[in-house]
Amino acid sequence: MIRGVLFDMDGVLFDTENLGQELMPKAARAYGKEMDKSLYHRLLGVNEHLGRQIIAEAYGEDFPYDPFHDLFLQYFLEIAAAGQLPRKPGLAACMQGLKARGIKIALATSTRRPVVECYLQNTPELNGVFDATVCGIEVPRGKPEPDIYLEAARRIGLSPEECMGVEDSRNGLRSVRAAGAVSVMIPDLLPFGEELAPYVDHCLPDLNALCPLIDRLNG
Secondary structure (H helix, E strand, O other): OOOEEEEOOEOOOEOHHHHHHHHHHHHHHHOOOOOOHHHHHHOOOOOHHHHHHHHHHHHOOOOOHHHHHHHHHHHHHHHHHOOOOOEOOOHHHHHHHHHHOOOEEEEEEOOOHHHHHHHHHOOHHHOOOOOEEEEOOOOOOOOOOOHHHHHHHHHOOOOHHHEEEEEOOHHHHHHHHHHOOEEEEOOOOOOOOOOOHHHOOEEOOOHHHHHHHHHHHHO
């Protein structure tokens, strides 16, 4: 019985990963570095600690990670504050459908809390939707470890087995699987394929398909 849904944010609720594919290389260029798609894809779904390690491997230990990352986030905050953050298809209808079914909703994102709060405050269809949020480095280990999904389930008073985790990245899907929740992928930049099959219970085209899936599973 699915009683709770635990959402990743970037690439699942907001179409930010496509946007980030433009903005993160732009921030890197401001600090004299080029960023290709493969490096950007390695950074998807990871928390700040792991992101820092990946960037240090690519650009060297002396690369100014904090100013670079702050600039990258500033680009997004400006877009969000203007109410222009792109939503994923079916966002509002999905949230309304979950609420109508009495499903608890939590956010489990590697993004920093101040950024998350800016996004949510400027997205009317998400105002007051989440029963709990777990952000950034608020758990000991980031994705692909299970900590963030275990904590999200705990905060809404459910076991992971009563929850569904919705993700788009490999690290996120591994995190959901390790936590023991039902794993749902809604592909974004990363397509579903054989490599991801061990971590995915259900692959959906978009958020519009989520409530019908829950209805089938809850029978």
